[in-house]
Amino acid sequence: VSISLKNGGRNKTAPYLYGWMHEDISHSGDGGMYGELLVNRAFQGSGATSGSLPGVPGNSIIGSENPIIPFGPVTTGWKPIGDVFISLTQLHPLSEALPIVLQLDIPFNVTGEVGILNEGWWGIDVRPQTYDASFYAKSNGPRNNGTLSGINVSLRSNLTGETWVSSKIPTTNVSSFEYEHFEAQLVNQAMAPDSNNTFAITFNASEVAGNTYYFGLTSLFGETYEGTRIRKDLGETIVGLGSKFLRFPGGNNLEGYSIDQRWKWNETIGPLINRKGRVGDWGYYNTNGLGLMEYLDFCEAGGLQPLLGLYAGFSLDIFGQEGVSFPEDRMNLVLEDILNELEFITGDVGTYWGGKRAEYGHPEPYELNYVEIGNEDWFSTTYPYRFPILYQGIKQAYPHLTIISSTFNENDEYNITIPSGGIWDKHDYQTPSFFLENFDLFDNWQQETNNEGVTIFIGESSVFQYDVPSGSVNFSNPLGIHIPYPNLMSAIGEGVYLLGAERNPSVIDFIAYAPSLANLNWENWTPNLVSFTANFNETVKSASYYMEQLFAHFRGAETLPVTTVSGDFNPLWWASSVDEGDTTMYFKVVNSGNSSIPLTIDTDRALTAANGTMITAPSLSSFNYINNQTVVAPAPITNLPSFNGQTFSWDVPAWSINVLQFSLG
Numbered sequence: 001v002s003i004s005l006k007n008g009g010r011n012k013t014a015p016y017l018y019g020w021m022h023e024d025i026s027h028s029g030d031g032g033m034y035g036e037l038l039v040n041r042a043f044q045g046s047g048a049t050s051g052s053l054p055g056v057p058g059n060s061i062i063g064s065e066n067p068i069i070p071f072g073p074v075t076t077g078w079k080p081i082g083d084v085f086i087s088l089t090q091l092h093p094l095s096e097a098l099p100i101v102l103q104l105d106i107p108f109n110v111t112g113e114v115g116i117l118n119e120g121w122w123g124i125d126v127r128p129q130t131y132d133a134s135f136y137a138k139s140n141g142p143r144n145n146g147t148l149s150g151i152n153v154s155l156r157s158n159l160t161g162e163t164w165v166s167s168k169i170p171t172t173n174v175s176s177f178e179y180e181h182f183e184a185q186l187v188n189q190a191m192a193p194d195s196n197n198t199f200a201i202t203f204n205a206s207e208v209a210g211n212t213y214y215f216g217l218t219s220l221f222g223e224t225y226e227g228t229r230i231r232k233d234l235g236e237t238i239v240g241l242g243s244k245f246l247r248f249p250g251g252n253n254l255e256g257y258s259i260d261q262r263w264k265w266n267e268t269i270g271p272l273i274n275r276k277g278r279v280g281d282w283g284y285y286n287t288n289g290l291g292l293m294e295y296l297d298f299c300e301a302g303g304l305q306p307l308l309g310l311y312a313g314f315s316l317d318i319f320g321q322e323g324v325s326f327p328e329d330r331m332n333l334v335l336e337d338i339l340n341e342l343e344f345i346t347g348d349v350g351t352y353w354g355g356k357r358a359e360y361g362h363p364e365p366y367e368l369n370y371v372e373i374g375n376e377d378w379f380s381t382t383y384p385y386r387f388p389i390l391y392q393g394i395k396q397a398y399p400h401l402t403i404i405s406s407t408f409n410e411n412d413e414y415n416i417t418i419p420s421g422g423i424w425d426k427h428d429y430q431t432p433s434f435f436l437e438n439f440d441l442f443d444n445w446q447q448e449t450n451n452e453g454v455t456i457f458i459g460e461s462s463v464f465q466y467d468v469p470s471g472s473v474n475f476s477n478p479l480g481i482h483i484p485y486p487n488l489m490s491a492i493g494e495g496v497y498l499l500g501a502e503r504n505p506s507v508i509d510f511i512a513y514a515p516s517l518a519n520l521n522w523e524n525w526t527p528n529l530v531s532f533t534a535n536f537n538e539t540v541k542s543a544s545y546y547m548e549q550l551f552a553h554f555r556g557a558e559t560l561p562v563t564t565v566s567g568d569f570n571p572l573w574w575a576s577s578v579d580e581g582d583t584t585m586y587f588k589v590v591n592s593g594n595s596s597i598p599l600t601i602d603t604d605r606a607l608t609a610a611n612g613t614m615i616t617a618p619s620l621s622s623f624n625y626i627n628n629q630t631v632v633a634p635a636p637i638t639n640l641p642s643f644n645g646q647t648f649s650w651d652v653p654a655w656s657i658n659v660l661q662f663s664l665g
């Protein structure tokens, strides 16, 4: 293939192109990016089952996308220490939102150490750092004559019982009238060999025998991302992709399995003691600890543009029927709720909701420019009235907001008109061949679809299955159809599609893979961009992650037009851009074929140096996993030829994803 890169005809590249889609699926929120290390911390209920070793994906529920499991208060994750009894009670409620507490009964004759332990989210990562522990406690009044010298908190091995670190909270009494909030720092020096560790709250039995204690809202946080509530390594992974935006909170999880089970923004703010949580869409309880402000604080800390999903009056239906919609004449309630949410985020402190935000610690309004009305509303027949009502109501109050539609009138199927300036959130769970075939999909998209002024957010996209005869795509039965991990073939297919997107910055302004994060102990869906366990050493970036990271990091400010002199796309695919100062040119080239292809690039500028980065692997089905984390990962290209003046020639290896970087003379 021979191509020519010449000055002229440039376009600005899309400023927010690569980013992150987050919803709480596969315990990516609770038990994932939310930094809380204790499972079932407030006894609200949890899908997490105890007993499996961390790092061993034993509890995967793939194949049962929306399992109906019993919800409600459980002691999951908690165990007694010593000859004591634990149970749940609502007779001593901690708060209206958290009425259930753990009751610890300590018999008179007990000796040694007594208390409770928490197993964490399939383990707890213990490494040198300071942990913040806290809990609420109350007693039934001391029944023995002992004097309490304190309450111990510790991190210990679940296998050997060895204590990694402990701290004594000095207290002589635990009130029997009202709950007291106990806090401790665990300054840990130990590096545990694995994450099979527990967090314990213990007493000396001789001091407490005969007593009963009640515990509510327990918590343990290690270091977090830039002081936010986000688990440090996962926050770094998200931002480290080069992400420019964060879409949240869903996905299906925004919508709920009934109107009442929807993600209610106003129940995710304020003190944790007032957050009752909800039954999420993916078979487990959401604590709502990862709430609206936690997301927005993370966006601020990570330099991410928030892309907020708004509940739009439609909820899914667990029985697989049509779903439930607000009727047209009651959509004012949905709009009112949205306007309150927007006031909470952006209103000044003098407004009711802006004042609440200040009270909760953030007097300055948050930056918000993009909102999405609903999620995948092609599942409903009611978007044609819900979308315009909400669009107009939001625009009237917040004209600066860019509004994203979750549905588009694709193939005349859905009666939706997106006004000029709006964006369509397009979802592509597809096969590698779909992505290759649609490299040019965006080239004249606005003209061909008669949508001048409308742009596209590729909001959820991934190779989710291999090529199969048409008609066999079946999202409801992932087992055996979904691939388990993104592999080299996924990254190549997705990469080609993304090059097509990069070539069209006036059409595509955001791109995100989905789903993005999965706890290997609870996978609702595969493949996922990043998988993890409680053990920070087991956070695995996939082939697709590395491809997007490469594409995100090597992107100029303007596209550079490419003219084909000989040859054509397939199996080579490319896109080019130049940086702001016009000193560096980036040339991305993917070879989707099984043999190397000679490439010659001609420019009208002197090329002074070249270096490059490549992603390839031993086979198309190579993928990264816990014990093999970088089989498909970027590496410097070592065989770039020396070249002369304005012409560069190189054989692009088979099945490879490359970014070449030239200094321009």
Ligand code: AHR
Binding pocket: 023, 025, 250, 251, 252, 253, 375, 376, 460, 514, 515, 525
């Ligand atoms: O990413 C998993 C699910 O796929 C999302 O919740 C939904 O938007 C889509 O159907």
